[in-house]
Amino acid sequence: QMNFTGDQVLRVLAKDEKQLSLLRDLEGLKPQKVDFWRGPARPSLPVDMRVPFSELNDVKAYLEAHGLAYSIMIKDIQVLLNEEREAMAKSRR
Amino acid sequence: RERSTNSFSYSSYHTLEEIYSWIDNFVTEHSDIVSKIHIGNSFENRSIFVLKFSTGGFQRPAVWIDTGIHSREWITHATGIWIAKKIVSVHGKDLILTDILKAMDIFIEIVTNPDGFAFTHSMNRLWRKNKSSRPGIFCIGVDLNRNWKSGFGGNGSNKNPCSETYHGPWPQSEPEVAAIVKFITHHGNFKVLISIHSYSQMLMYPYGHSLDPVSNYEELYDLAKDAVKALYEVHGIKYIFGSISTTLYVASGITVDWAYDTGIKYAFSFELRDTGHYGFLLPASQIIPTAQETWMAIRTIMEHALNHPY
Numbered sequence: 001q002m003n004f005t006g007d008q009v010l011r012v013l014a015k016d017e018k019q020l021s022l023l024r025d026l027e028g029l030k031p032q033k034v035d036f037w038r039g040p041a042r043p044s045l046p047v048d049m050r051v052p053f054s055e056l057n058d059v060k061a062y063l064e065a066h067g068l069a070y071s072i073m074i075k076d077i078q079v080l081l082n083e084e085r086e087a088m089a090k091s092r093r
Numbered sequence: 094r095e096r097s098t099n100s101f102s103y104s105s106y107h108t109l110e111e112i113y114s115w116i117d118n119f120v121t122e123h124s125d126i127v128s129k130i131h132i133g134n135s136f137e138n139r140s141i142f143v144l145k146f147s148t149g150g151f152q153r154p155a156v157w158i159d160t161g162i163h164s165r166e167w168i169t170h171a172t173g174i175w176i177a178k179k180i181v182s183v184h185g186k187d188l189i190l191t192d193i194l195k196a197m198d199i200f201i202e203i204v205t206n207p208d209g210f211a212f213t214h215s216m217n218r219l220w221r222k223n224k225s226s227r228p229g230i231f232c233i234g235v236d237l238n239r240n241w242k243s244g245f246g247g248n249g250s251n252k253n254p255c256s257e258t259y260h261g262p263w264p265q266s267e268p269e270v271a272a273i274v275k276f277i278t279h280h281g282n283f284k285v286l287i288s289i290h291s292y293s294q295m296l297m298y299p300y301g302h303s304l305d306p307v308s309n310y311e312e313l314y315d316l317a318k319d320a321v322k323a324l325y326e327v328h329g330i331k332y333i334f335g336s337i338s339t340t341l342y343v344a345s346g347i348t349v350d351w352a353y354d355t356g357i358k359y360a361f362s363f364e365l366r367d368t369g370h371y372g373f374l375l376p377a378s379q380i381i382p383t384a385q386e387t388w389m390a391i392r393t394i395m396e397h398a399l400n401h402p403y
Contacts, residue, residue: 002217032255037372038293041342080374087377091105
């Protein structure tokens with residue numbers, strides 16, 4: 001099983017189309033690193049992206065440098081995965 | 094192995110083996126109304142099954158519901174299982190559902206992407222695509238919701254095999270998609286298609302590959318509005334609705350566009366709840382409330398199709 005310890009999901013609220021395209025650029029800058037759970041669609045919709053722990057500082061610096069407001073939707077993915085797995089094991093028991 | 098569906102926990106997530114075992118028990122216990130159809134095999138040669146709910150007749154007007162085309166969206170498989178159980182539980186009691194099954198058949202494909210789903214349990218919980226591989230291509234998997242013929246290869250899909258929205262080498266290149274196309278085309282009398290995804294609380298209809306409205310967009314808008322209202326009344330979860338390209342983004346080669354272009358006028362795509370915090374990792378405690386609200390929306394759509402034959 002892949003481990004996602006320290007990976008976070010950031011929720012970004014792009015103000016306009018320009019900021020959306022900055023987010024789309026991120027996929028090119030960090031190929032196969034940034035995983036869009038909710039892709040850049042329109043300014044009225046949030047963009048959720050999973051960022052590996054190793055890339056967090058870079059990505060947050062990029063967002064802040066471009067004035068992209070974000071919040072941390074999931075602080076540590078592995079914590080939720082462990083809870084999910086424990087719930088499945090418990091149900092099986 | 095689960096011995097009967099009564100010991101099966103509908104409020105938990107399950108592995109592929111547990112789901113396939115449940116399907117066998119479920120069909121055995123409700124053989125008067127449910128049967129299992131093998132529609133093909135996945136890339137890694139796993140069987141692909143569809144549950145058929147029928148009270149008789151031949152090639153009746155039919156409803157198609159699929160879940161799990163994106164493997165990491167576990168809430169969708171769990172919702173499909175719960176809805177299957179709901180149908181047999183309320184048949185004969187719920188007048189609307191009973192009337193629907195008097196005139197129509199319902200087909201539910203619970204694990205539309207078995208290889209990807211097995212992989213989310215064995216290796217990578219966040220895997221989305223199928224597991225196909227081809228000589229010379231060093232990334233694995235095709236996005237099965239970009240591999241359909243309508244608008245194939247257009248905006249909102251990616252030709253890069255390493256992308257999460259890679260559309261594949263050609264339309265219906267993936268066995269998981271080809272199996273559905275073959276089954277629905279051969280049946281020839283589907284009137285509704287509902288493809289269930291997560292997340293972001295949306296109910297959408299074609300087109301995804303174009304901003305042009307479909308011919309019956311007013312009808313679909315009103316029906317989506319009614320369905321979303323029925324959903325909201327269960328647990329107060331708000332959905333937005335509209336055509337895919339105007340509500341979310343342009344996406345090409347998707348299931349509902351193919352269905353619509355094949356003549357299925359009532360084609361919808363659900364993006365189930367995440368209540369704003371969990372994304373694809375919705376806790377199992379939310380399986381049943383999610384399924385309950387989704388059922389009311391689906392029932393609204395099916396009732397409309399029953400009352401508006403074409």
